[in-house]
Amino acid sequence: MIGNGAVVLSEGAPSLEPLAAATGVFAYLWLLIALPLLGAAVLLVGGRRTNRWGPYLGVLTVSLAAVFAIVLVVSLLGLPADDRAVGQTLFEWVFVGGFTVPAALQLDQLSMVFVLLITIVGALIHVYSLGYMEDDPDRRKFFGFLNLFIAAMLLLVLADNYLLLYVGWEGVGLASYLLIGFWQFKPSAAAAAKKAFIMNRVGDVGLSLAIMLIFITFGTVTFDSVFAAAGEANESTLTWIGLLLLLAACGKSAQFPLQAWLLDAMEGPTPVSALIHAATMVTAGVYLIVRSNPIYDGTAFALTTVVIIGIITMFLGAIIGSAKDDIKKSLAGSTMSQIGYMVMAAGLGPIGYVFAIFHLLTHGVFKANLFLGAGSVIHGMHGEQEMRRYGALRSVMVITWITFMCGYLAIIGIPPFSGFFSKDDIIHAAFEQNIIIGICGVLAAGITGFYMTRMVIMTFFGKPRWPDDAHPHESKPVMTIPLIILGIGSVVTGAALLYWGNIESWLEPVTGIEEKPLAIPTIVLEGITLLIVLIGVSIAIARYRREVPVLAPKGNLLTVAARNSLYDDAINEALVVKPTYVLSDGSIFVDERIIDGTVEGSARLVGGLGARLRRLQSGFARSYALLMVGGAVMVLVILYLARLP
């Protein structure tokens, strides 16, 4: 019965050929997820017994997964370009009526690059955490959660259908809340975890409804079958699916209007901010949109909405990043902004998909670099996060400073650092599509130059503003070595992926590719972009070259607004939280006061406490019975109305 009315797919459709069964090394695809999952299980179930060696086990499982990922990519490269997608069914998960959802994995070009990013950057951050969390009494649990996150994130990108993707999606969310609230003795951390959870649930509504809609439209939730049939579905359905998926992406990737949780998420330990809230999890929304590209290809409206959301967030994040004095929050604003770039690129359609992923990869590396650098600074400054109390740290933290500068040059897009290639490709694609989008991209690049320069000057240059009893020091090798590796990554990833890895033709089988002629030569466009970036850099130098006051000056209206994250909390409070509580309290009022008090309402006005007490003793059952009679009348009315034609 289920599946009636579903689009019936012709057997011979070429794209419906089942994925090549996983053979050889691919038969062990499941190991990718199983390794970190095993680590998480041992660490979380094993309890205190594993305290001593637990963290090393956590590092080991992820490192093994990273090695295996490299083996996989080499093997994929050995296959012809069209056959670089393998599937593996683990077991039949849900089977009801004529409808099956297998727990099946799929490794293709898109999943592969994500797997590499997650496992390699993940492994580096695990190593770094050995140093960063050294003194934490709960660090075994920390590594357990990190392993859990890696497993869930890998499941998210390796799932071959939307339902299994949803499992990974919720899994990374869960790990993220656990880690944001990891330092639970801080009330702010607990509040941040709750906020992240709730805002993500709003996004999850989008994903669940999208999956439902996909299911009734196509009769299946498997990527291959859905995408093969996407061309035949009608446009308004595709638009709805596209918008709902976008809502999901907004929640997970902190895009407008669900962006507020990301800044608070910085309450988590810094390695978590680097791994989850910069490099990997927050980019899951971009993955979702790019993965669903056959759906978006059929709906110009949804694509345009994606672009608009991307642009809004790009500026929102950049403005917030420009005003925050907390180094991590400033970086978080920057992450929002950079993901805005990716979402915008994804919204450009086939012109942009590849570059969205390209920027996602380079960003994953250089933002992890920046966050870990910030972590090293915070570690050296004994937990101080205010940039106004930093200054002149380059002399005491040489390695941190140099690697941070690599990330800095990469993010503002100075050639030949990695961000230059990916960001310029996005701006280029934007101009191909629409000049206004292109100009927005260039302007945001300028603001990026401003806030990143501000951060670098306030942290590493100028005069020391730290208190006398602070003794900033360089971190241990276990932290600096991952920094150095990521620093090198910030330099080379862009060029390596573009020229050596040939990212465009690598991803083409999944995303498709399209190019339009551009009126001006590429080199001129690059020149203009660079110029705007340098203007942003110069403004920052001009403003912050002089003394930076330890106490923030009052600032103009925009600065104040940006410091308050553009009042997102107040807006959420007014638009969502208050009405919910008013509704809930109101319902309780109706349920427990009015219904009960219909008879005694006047008495309460006069009697106050007395009426309250009386109410406790009697009247309840009577008023409940009255409610039942009302309900019965309602049932009769509904039944009567239902009979009217």
Place this chain on the structure above:
Amino acid sequence: MNPEVMTAPSIDYIALLPYIIVGAAGVIGVIVEAFVGRNGRRPIQLVLAFGSLIGAFGVLVVNRTTLGLQAEGAIAIDGPGILFMGLILLLAILVALLMSERQLDPAGDAFAPRASALPGSDDERELTTRGYFQTEIWPLFLFSVFGMMLFVTASNLLVLFIALEIMSLPLYLMAGMSRRRRLLSQEAALKYFILGAFSSAFLLFGIALLYGYSGSVEFSVIADALAAEPGQTALVVGGVALLSVGLLFKIGAVPFHAWVPDVYQGSPAPVTAFMAAAVKVTAFGALLRVMYVALGGVRWEWEPLLWIIAGLTMLFGSVVAIAQTDMKRMIAYSSIAQAGFILIGVSTATAEGLYASIFYLVAYGFTTIGIFAIIAMVRDAGGEMTRLDQWAGLGKRSPLVAVSFGIFMFALASFPLTSGFIAKFLVFESALAVDNLGLVIVGVIASVMAAFFYIRVVVIMFFREPVEGSPAAAVPSATTTLALAVSAAVTVILGVLPEPVINLIEQAGVFLR
């Protein structure tokens, strides 16, 4: 019919053995209460209860292939009926494990030493200090289970009504037997009784109207009458309406939900577990059978009604639960919301909807038992600590208990890899198969709001520092631990590998007429 010719009804005692075992054990239990000395009662009652429940379940499994109408068509032992009875028996076994707990409360078990002693009286105090226990609750419990088994298989409106009363009357008593906060408990019992009696009146009136229309109380005859004469009369509309009211009351659907929070809050935790899990399963079993079998011919009449009730119930339960500050009341409103989700499955009037509802009930039933097992454990000298803020820091004091509770909360919030996720997925899917996207959207929105208060509990337990006087969970005896472990295991297994259970449900097929 010629009144002088009256044949004895044919009764297949083997097929009815599960009912007989449980019912007889209840009767023997009463005799035991009357004739066995005070110290000897408890072991005998425990043997009777567990023996009869497990025995009945065993017979049910052996008999599972003998399907058919029994007792002159009054009882339908069919696939879903056997599933429902099996589920009720399993849940009852878990509840019995909770009821036999004697380690949590320093004064003894969860029940008043003597139900007739006035709350706060010297009499009561003396009974407590002398360590009196009452065991009358066991036969009452078995009678209630017996009524439940009959209720879900009744294929005749009068049997349905009698079964409802057999199930409910002992429950009213059990609700009033809490050892702690006895006034609250007795108030709950009285309210439950008055409102329950009130709803029974509606049900009976509905039965009368349908009898007036069809000339029979048998489901199959009513169904035939409805099929033969498509033009409906006021008798049908009135009958359907009043019958629905009676059944929706037991389910706790809005606007017939008012008793739920008060009664859940006042009753002893094991009894609340019994009501929240087994009674809900039973009421849905009966509702499904009445709607699908007897009233299936007029489903376009009641489908819109159930849509509206389902939507109201989901939204109302979820919204009101947000502002609750008492754990038991919050769970009560949550159970109201959950009933709304199950009603989505019922309202489809398809086989898929039936399967989805049954799966949901399995998932919900076990999770609920686990929740109340833990609520009974979190306590101080004065009894259970049900204020939400008292649960702060439980994750630190009793990590294992808090993690289990977290699993149950995640299941109710329908997180993937828990039973609740698959259950919601199945009911939503069944509604989508009949193109009811609107109800699914309402459901998804309600489930998001519901996630808020479930997760708040998790945040309170894990992310908030323990306050002065906040409890560690008391260490229970093996029985509660066993019930808890089973509930948690089922909750997780049904999320990861739901396949065998879904298969089982689908193989059971649909209701017999």
